[in-house]
Amino acid sequence: MASKKKLSLVAVAGAAALFASAAVPAASQAATTKTIAFVMGAINDPFFNAMKAGAVAEAKAKGVKLVWQGDVQYSPATQIPVVDQVLATKPDGLVLIPTDPVALQPSVAKAKAAGITVVNVDTHVNDLTDVVSFITGDxxxxxxxxxxxxxxxxxxxxxxxxxxxxxxxxxxxxxxxxxxxxxxxxxxxxxxxxxxxxxxxxxxxxxxxxxxxxxxxxxxxxxxxxxxxxxxxxxxxxxxxxxxxxxxxxxxxxxxxxxxxxxxxxxxxxxxxxxQDPAAEAKQAIDTLVDFWAGKTSTIVKNVVIPNVVLSGTTSKADLKAFTYVA
Amino acid sequence: MDKAKFNAKGLLRNQQVILLVVLFAMAAFFTSQNSIFLTNAVFGNIISDWVPLVLIAIGETFVIISGGIDLSVGSAVGLSGIIAAFSMRYFTAHNMTDNLSLTLGLLISIGIGAVVGLVNGFLITKANMVPFVSTLVTLGAARGLCIVLTAGGPIADGPSNAIDLSVPKVGPFSYPGVAVLGLVIILGLFMHKARFGRYTFAIGSNAFAARSAGINVNRHLVKIYALSGALAGIAGMYFYLRLGVGSPTSGQSGELNAIAAVVIGGASLSGGVGKLLGTALGSLILVTVTSGLIIIGVAANWNQVVVAILIAAAVFSQGIRTLGKKNK
Amino acid sequence: MTSQTPIYEARNISKSYGSVDALVGVNLKIHAGEVVGLVGDNGAGKSTLVKCLSGAHQPTSGQMLLDGKEVEWKTPHEAIEAGIETLYQESGLAPDLSVSSNVFLGREELVKGPLGRLGFLAQKSMDKKAHEDLERVGIAVPASNRAVSQLSGGQRQAVAIGRAVSWASKIIILDEPTNHLGARQAGEVLNIIERVKSEGFGVIFISHTLPHVLQVTDRVAVLRLGRLVADKPTSEFNSETLLGTITGLIGE
Incomplete structure (x- = not known):
C-alpha cells in the first residue's frame, strides 16, 4: 500500500552545499541508448502501477530503455536483493524508492561506485550526497x-x-x-x-x-x-x-x-x-537523469515536491481519469 | 457442602460457562465506561464483525479437532471475495439482475474457497505434507493471487444493493447474518450429533484407531479442509457485502483470529477436543473487545494485548482443568 | 460348535519384504471356541503373520480359508467385514471419545428417517448397546458415555477387547493385550478372553508373557525365524519347554 511507504519529510537543508558535492556527470556515452532501472517499493501497488504508466510514456518520449523491478512486499529485506540484481546488470541510471532510509543507503553507495546515477522517488535514503535528486509527493x-x-x-x-x-x-x-x-x-x-x-x-x-x-x-x-x-x-x-x-x-x-x-x-x-501524482514523479525522475547525462546540471533541482491534487464533484471527467491510479 | 462444591467445580470445568461469564463481565465493564455500549447499534457493529470471524473459526475448529491446522483461511477469504467481485462485475456489466448476480457470486465464492481447501486436503493426504506447511503454501499462494489479480486495489462495479444487505434488520443481525447464525447451529449439530463430527474427533484423538476402525481417514480430512475453505468462501462474500467492493486485503491475518477464537473456545491444538459453542463464544469475545475498546476510547493498539491475555488465560484454565481430571 | 473344519486357516503362508523372508510356509488353524497362542522371539514373524491374517498385508504366497472357503483381503476393512477383528498393540481406542463412541467407532448407528441419512447419530441406543455388549463379556465400565481417557489402563484394554468382541463374528486377534498392565488388570483381561472363548469365537492370542499364554490358551503355535516350529496343545508345554522351543534350545 502506498501508505506503508517510509517517507521522512526531513527538509533538505543546505541543498546548495550538497549540490556542490554531487557527482560529476559521466562523459556522455554518445549514441548508445541509456538504460534506466526503477526499483519499486511494492510492485503491485496501484500507486506504483500509476507511476509505471508515467515512466513508460516518458521513457518512450526521451528514447531511453526502461527496466521495472521490485518485490511484492514493501520491505527492505526483500528490496535489497532486488537492487543488487539490478545493479549487476549495470544500468546507466537507478531510480530507487527506498523502503527504508537506512537499510538502502549502502545500495546507493554501491551504485555510485559502479558509476550508476541515482535518483530517489517518493521516499529517500538518509544521506542524499550520492543522490542526484529526490522527488516526492507532498x-x-x-x-x-x-x-x-x-x-x-x-x-x-x-x-x-x-x-x-x-x-x-x-x-x-x-x-x-x-x-x-x-x-x-x-x-x-x-x-x-x-x-x-x-x-x-x-x-x-x-x-x-x-x-x-x-x-x-x-x-x-x-x-x-x-x-x-x-x-x-x-x-x-x-x-x-x-x-x-x-x-x-x-x-x-x-x-x-x-x-x-x-x-x-x-x-x-x-x-x-x-x-498523489505518481506518473508526474516518474516523469520528473526520467527527465532529471536525461538532463544530468546531457550535462544540464544547472536545471536539476535537488528536492522536488510534486503537489497532491484534490478530486471532487467539480473535477472534470478528463482530470478524474488522468489521476485515477491504474488498476 | 459436598454437593454444592461439586456443582461449582463442575461449572468451572465447563469452558462455555466461563466464556459466558467473561462475555458478560466485558459487556458490563464497557457499559460502565460508556453506556452507549448497551445499544442495538453497537451490537449490530459487533455482529457484523462476528459473522465473518465465526465462519472461518468454525472451519478452523473442525480442522483443529482433527489434529490439523489451517493457516490458509484468511487468504481463502480474500481470494474467494476477489474472484466473486470480478464475476459479479462481469454479470452486472452484462445486465444480470442484482439478486441473481449476488447468488452466483456467493456460489462462486464458496466454490473458490472449497478449491483452496481441496488443495490443502490433497497436499496433506496425497503429498503427505503436514497441515502447517501445506496450508502455509496455500496461504501465500492465495494471498499472492489476490494482489496479482487486483494489482492491490479494490474491485468495484458489482451489484449496487450489496452494501444494503449488510445493514442490521433483525435486531443486530443483517439478513445474511441470520443465515450465518442458522448455519452455525446446523454445523454445531453436525459436529456434536452426527457422524461427520464423530469421525473428526476420532481422527484427532487417535488417527490410528480411526483407521483401524475402518474410517477412511484421508477422505474425511479432505472433506474437513474443503469445508473450512468453503466457509472461508462464505466469509469472503460477506466481506464483499460489507465493503461493497472486493478488497484484496480482506481476511488478512484472519487465520490468526480464527485460531485465537478456537483456542479461547477451549479446543486443544493437539486435536480430539473442542466445542463449537466454545468457538462461537470465543469469536464473540474477540469482536466484542474490538468494538468495546473503540467505544470506550482506548487506543486500538491495546486490542492485541487484550486478545493475547485472553488466549493465555484460556490455555491456562484448560491446563488447570486437565490437571484436575488427571489427578482424579 | 467344535466342527472339524477350522473357522480360520492359513495354509503355507510366505511373506517376503524384498529379499527378506519374514514368513516361510506357515500353517495355522483356529477352531471356534478355541484360543490359540502365537509366540516367538522378536523378529520371529508374529507381527507379519498377524498382519496377513488381519488383511493389513497380503502374503506373497499361500492360502487363507475362512469357514473352509478361500479368502483374500485387499484391505483390513475387508477382513473386518468378514468378521475378523484385530486389536493391535498400539492402543486402538480414541481417548477423547466416550466408551460407547469407541465401541461403535466406524460403525455408528444412525437415527431413523431423513436425519439419519444426514449422518445424525442414535447416541442413546449406542450407549445402551455398548453397555450390554461389554457386560456380556464381563466388563464393568461405570458409564458408557464417559471418556476413555478417564479410565485406567486395564479398563481401556477391556473396552478395546469389548469393542472387538461386539463386532467380531468369527475371529478375534489380540496382539499383546496384557502388555503394560498390572497383575490384577492383566488377570481381568485374561478372564475376559475366557468369556470370549465361551461365546464361540476363535481367538488368536499373541504375547511375550508366557504364564499368560499357558493360562489362557488351548493350543500354542511357536514361530522362529519366520517358520512354524511347533503347534501343540498347551497341556504339552510347561514354561521351560515353551521357552526352550521359542529360543531354539529345544528343537525340531
Missing amino acids: NADGGAKAADALATAMRYTNGKKYQVVVGLTSATATTNVARLEGFTKAVAAKYPGIQIVDKAYSQSDSAIANTNVNNWLTKYPNLRGIFAIDGTNASGAAAAIQAKGLIGKVALVGYDAYPANVKLIQKKVFSALIA
Whole structure:
C-alpha cells in the first residue's frame, strides 16, 4: 500500500552545499541508448502501477530503455536483493524508492561506485550526497488540502463545533504521519471549530477500517466528518457511510485515487479524494537523469515536491481519469 | 457442602460457562465506561464483525479437532471475495439482475474457497505434507493471487444493493447474518450429533484407531479442509457485502483470529477436543473487545494485548482443568 | 460348535519384504471356541503373520480359508467385514471419545428417517448397546458415555477387547493385550478372553508373557525365524519347554 511507504519529510537543508558535492556527470556515452532501472517499493501497488504508466510514456518520449523491478512486499529485506540484481546488470541510471532510509543507503553507495546515477522517488535514503535528486509527493500539503475539502463539505462556519475522526493505517508509516500532521496543522490554523475526536489504525485492511468507522458512527451521533488517510481506509469508511445511509450527512474525504473510490465521488459518498501524482514523479525522475547525462546540471533541482491534487464533484471527467491510479 | 462444591467445580470445568461469564463481565465493564455500549447499534457493529470471524473459526475448529491446522483461511477469504467481485462485475456489466448476480457470486465464492481447501486436503493426504506447511503454501499462494489479480486495489462495479444487505434488520443481525447464525447451529449439530463430527474427533484423538476402525481417514480430512475453505468462501462474500467492493486485503491475518477464537473456545491444538459453542463464544469475545475498546476510547493498539491475555488465560484454565481430571 | 473344519486357516503362508523372508510356509488353524497362542522371539514373524491374517498385508504366497472357503483381503476393512477383528498393540481406542463412541467407532448407528441419512447419530441406543455388549463379556465400565481417557489402563484394554468382541463374528486377534498392565488388570483381561472363548469365537492370542499364554490358551503355535516350529496343545508345554522351543534350545 502506498501508505506503508517510509517517507521522512526531513527538509533538505543546505541543498546548495550538497549540490556542490554531487557527482560529476559521466562523459556522455554518445549514441548508445541509456538504460534506466526503477526499483519499486511494492510492485503491485496501484500507486506504483500509476507511476509505471508515467515512466513508460516518458521513457518512450526521451528514447531511453526502461527496466521495472521490485518485490511484492514493501520491505527492505526483500528490496535489497532486488537492487543488487539490478545493479549487476549495470544500468546507466537507478531510480530507487527506498523502503527504508537506512537499510538502502549502502545500495546507493554501491551504485555510485559502479558509476550508476541515482535518483530517489517518493521516499529517500538518509544521506542524499550520492543522490542526484529526490522527488516526492507532498503529503503534508495533501493533509492540509484534505482539511480544506472537509471544511467545505461540512459547510464550515466559525463559531460552530464539528466533530471529525481520522482513520489511519499505522501510527508510524511516514505518509500517514505527514498527512495527519498537515491535516492537524491546517485545522488548528484555519478551522478552530473542528475537533478531532478519535483516531484508529486499520493495518491496511479495509474491513478493520470499516469496523472502526461503524463504531465511531455509533459512538458519536453528532459526527460531521471523516478523514480516511489512505486507500484502504477510504474503502472501509465509504462502505460504512453507505450502509448506515449517511451519504451527505457525514462528510468523507479520502486519499488515493483507486478506481473504485473515484467512482464513489460521483455518488457523493466521497466529498473529495486527495490523490498523489505518481506518473508526474516518474516523469520528473526520467527527465532529471536525461538532463544530468546531457550535462544540464544547472536545471536539476535537488528536492522536488510534486503537489497532491484534490478530486471532487467539480473535477472534470478528463482530470478524474488522468489521476485515477491504474488498476 | 459436598454437593454444592461439586456443582461449582463442575461449572468451572465447563469452558462455555466461563466464556459466558467473561462475555458478560466485558459487556458490563464497557457499559460502565460508556453506556452507549448497551445499544442495538453497537451490537449490530459487533455482529457484523462476528459473522465473518465465526465462519472461518468454525472451519478452523473442525480442522483443529482433527489434529490439523489451517493457516490458509484468511487468504481463502480474500481470494474467494476477489474472484466473486470480478464475476459479479462481469454479470452486472452484462445486465444480470442484482439478486441473481449476488447468488452466483456467493456460489462462486464458496466454490473458490472449497478449491483452496481441496488443495490443502490433497497436499496433506496425497503429498503427505503436514497441515502447517501445506496450508502455509496455500496461504501465500492465495494471498499472492489476490494482489496479482487486483494489482492491490479494490474491485468495484458489482451489484449496487450489496452494501444494503449488510445493514442490521433483525435486531443486530443483517439478513445474511441470520443465515450465518442458522448455519452455525446446523454445523454445531453436525459436529456434536452426527457422524461427520464423530469421525473428526476420532481422527484427532487417535488417527490410528480411526483407521483401524475402518474410517477412511484421508477422505474425511479432505472433506474437513474443503469445508473450512468453503466457509472461508462464505466469509469472503460477506466481506464483499460489507465493503461493497472486493478488497484484496480482506481476511488478512484472519487465520490468526480464527485460531485465537478456537483456542479461547477451549479446543486443544493437539486435536480430539473442542466445542463449537466454545468457538462461537470465543469469536464473540474477540469482536466484542474490538468494538468495546473503540467505544470506550482506548487506543486500538491495546486490542492485541487484550486478545493475547485472553488466549493465555484460556490455555491456562484448560491446563488447570486437565490437571484436575488427571489427578482424579 | 467344535466342527472339524477350522473357522480360520492359513495354509503355507510366505511373506517376503524384498529379499527378506519374514514368513516361510506357515500353517495355522483356529477352531471356534478355541484360543490359540502365537509366540516367538522378536523378529520371529508374529507381527507379519498377524498382519496377513488381519488383511493389513497380503502374503506373497499361500492360502487363507475362512469357514473352509478361500479368502483374500485387499484391505483390513475387508477382513473386518468378514468378521475378523484385530486389536493391535498400539492402543486402538480414541481417548477423547466416550466408551460407547469407541465401541461403535466406524460403525455408528444412525437415527431413523431423513436425519439419519444426514449422518445424525442414535447416541442413546449406542450407549445402551455398548453397555450390554461389554457386560456380556464381563466388563464393568461405570458409564458408557464417559471418556476413555478417564479410565485406567486395564479398563481401556477391556473396552478395546469389548469393542472387538461386539463386532467380531468369527475371529478375534489380540496382539499383546496384557502388555503394560498390572497383575490384577492383566488377570481381568485374561478372564475376559475366557468369556470370549465361551461365546464361540476363535481367538488368536499373541504375547511375550508366557504364564499368560499357558493360562489362557488351548493350543500354542511357536514361530522362529519366520517358520512354524511347533503347534501343540498347551497341556504339552510347561514354561521351560515353551521357552526352550521359542529360543531354539529345544528343537525340531
